[in-house]
Amino acid sequence: DQQVKQNSPSLSVQEGRISILNCDYTNSMFDYFLWYKKYPAEGPTFLISISSIKDKNEDGRFTVFLNKSAKHLSLHIVPSQPGDSAVYFCAATGNAGNMLTFGGGTRLMVKP
């Protein structure tokens, strides 16, 4: 029973365009959400997070949107750059505090 789902295993985008990565969750107790980026042969790197009291958080080219009623979040990257090519994981946590539940990841390819 996957509580966090990333339904698109891969996404290809042209450099300079917007990349939109999506994530859905089922557990209503989740109240904090994170995105991680992972390059091959490296560990996941924290990118951006959002608390359930907000619906948007922005950090430079990266913006995360949260729609609690739909149990959906998305990561927007604008403009996309070739260096953004990586696997992106959505993660969520709730009353359990630090325990993260990860989605399956989306491989983003940004073409020059």
Add this chain to the structure above:
Amino acid sequence: DAGVIQSPRHEVTEMGQEVTLRCKPISGHNSLFWYRQTMMRGLELLIYFNNNVPIDDSGMPEDRFSAKMPNASFSTLKIQPSEPRDSAVYFCASSLGDVSNQPQHFGDGTRLSIL
């Protein structure tokens, strides 16, 4: 600042052997996590320590797996005896556990292959 350090980076061993994976968390972090990544199951949490005490080990797959954290700067994940289905990438992560909503920082993982 040094990040989370894991060793070895790669481990190849034969079925039935004991395997020990090591992790040094970021200095000052008091929560430590062990994850396993496989194609089939993605990233799954195995065990979580806070202040060196195991808090939740419900993700540990079998009794063949054990984890210890003897002090704040070191943890091990042991598999004995190892089986081919244990082949995966094992990640260690740490965070400031007593500060709410602090992100976990990951090591670069140990790629384990059991022949």
